[in-house]
Each structure stands twice: as structure tokens, then as C-alpha cells.
Amino acid sequence: MRFRQRITNLWRYLAIAAKDDSFLKAISTIENIVSKVLAIALVFVIFIALFDLLKLLTIDLFFTDPKGFFTAPLLKIFGMFLNVLIALELMENVTAYLRQHVVQLELVIITALTAVARKIVIFDSKSDGDLTGLAIAVLSLSISYWIVRSQNQSRKH
Secondary structure, eight states, X not given: OHHHHHHHHHHHHHHHHTSHHHHHHHHHHHHHHHHHHHHHHHHHHHHHHHHHHHHHXXXXXXXXXXXXXXXXXXXXXXXXXXXXXXXXXXXXXXXXXXXXXXXXXXXXXXXXXXXXXXXXXXXXXXXXXXXHHHHHHHHHHHHHHHHHHHHHHHHHO
């Protein structure tokens, strides 16, 4: 008898959980938890990337001969700076989602533009195809950004 009662209670619980409102609330809770875990992971990534950059700069400037000059290629240093900036942009995307529960397309496009800009800054030209691909990516992302930005501005007015 108790087994039958438990099965009935379980069946009622599943019927309630399967309703659209309950299901959507559960999905929203899961999205929120995942976003928070991503934010925490990004904090670790940002600090590790920053530590790596500061370590390279410190060792390169003060402990490597000739002192006061960079021995590491500047492109590597600039790439590391941009890595930190890209991680910060990703953090902004996640925190914007946590605040408004909407993926802000404008921020995503800006992050992608920053990532492509990083690739251009550290670009080592081996073939023209690579440069053409980066140019197409920049053009596409710039047009996308312009469209999204103009749509957002027209909604505000």
C-alpha cells in the first residue's frame, strides 16, 4: 500500500513539474546557476591571465638582460593584454545576462570584434587567405554591430 502511495505521489509531482510554468521556472533556475558558475570560472581565468601577463612583464623588464627593455616580442605582450581584455568582455556578457536574463547581442559582437582585433595584432602573415578571412570577419562583424546598434538606438527613441 505504501509503495502504491509513493508511486501516486511521484506521478502527481511529475505531472505538476511537466506543466509549462514549472518547467520554464526550472530551466530558468538552471540557466542562472550555469551563468554564475561561468562567472566564477571567468574570474579565475582573468586572474590567471593577468598574473601570467604581470609575470612576463616583471621578468622581462627587471630580471632579463638588458634590463629595462623587452626581450619578449611585443606582439606576444600585446596578445596577452588583449587576452585579458577579451576575458573581461566575456565577463561583461555573463554579468549582463545575470542582470537582465537576456543575451545582449551588441556585447557579443563587440567581444568577437575584440577577439578578431587580437588576431590581427598578433598576425603573422603566412598566406593571403588568412588575411582575407580576417578582413571578411572584421567587415561582417562591423556591419552586424552597426545594424544591432542602430536597431537598439531606434528602440530607445
